[in-house]
Amino acid sequence: MNRILFLTSSPVTEPGGMFNNENGFVDKLRKASEKNKNALFITASPDDAVGTKKFADSIRRAAKLSDMEFDSYYILDRQNQDMAEELVGKSNFLILGGGHVPTQAAFFEEIHLKEMLEDFEGVIMGISAGSMNAASIVYAQPELEGEAVSSDYVRFFPGLGLTESMLIPHYDKIKDDVLDGKKLFEEITCPDSKGHEFYAICDGSYLYSENGNEEILGEAYRICDGVIEPLHDAKSAFMEAQR
DSSP states (O other): OOEEEEEESOSBSSTTSOBOOGGGHHHHHHHHHTTOOEEEEEOSOTTOHHHHHHHHHHHHHHHHHTTOOOSEEEEESGGGGGGHHHHHHTOSEEEEOOSOHHHHHHHHHHHTHHHHTTTOOEEEEEETHHHHTTBSEEEOOOOSTTTTTOTTOOOEEEOOOSBSOEEEOOHHHHTTOEETTEEIIIIIIHHHTTTOEEEEEOTTOEEEEETTEEEEESSEEEEETTEEEEOTTHHHHHHHHHO
């Protein structure tokens, strides 16, 4: 199956700017898009039409500034979810938008996106939440106030099954955050990693997969059994961990 994954933390350096070419991102993405020019942006905020359009337009603009032109570019949200199968079927460049992970996951399940992607060939670019929901099992790191202390908040659930890797984006931005009176990583995520393996990636880093071969390019950290370890050579260390 000819499927290429770009699972990013953030693909841009600043709002309204071009794609970030750290770690060869733009070069790889541009090459992959040469034969995949029918794009579909799938939202993480299905009920926020205005915000979704603004986000989707910014990604299209970033692509254009990065010398990538799409032949078609559609948005999938609540307004046209009954056309999901048709839109996915005629697309070969999918963009899984960023936002609140559980909200996006619920929308993906509602439109049966996982089933639609079983035979999908083309490019899939994940952005933050979209990258997290690409995993077979998703770790939804608590994000909003109250989630870290709520007994009802579900931290692990089935995802799209595009990768076995559980990603945590924006590590460089959120590593020192405190949520509900707890240190986000030391007191929430590290305990959650008992028996699990997470990969925290910084903006500018991404998981790249082609023909089932995965590698993380850029600064990343492995979190497993309560320990956070920097991947000094992210590519080789990640591939070694997958063996």
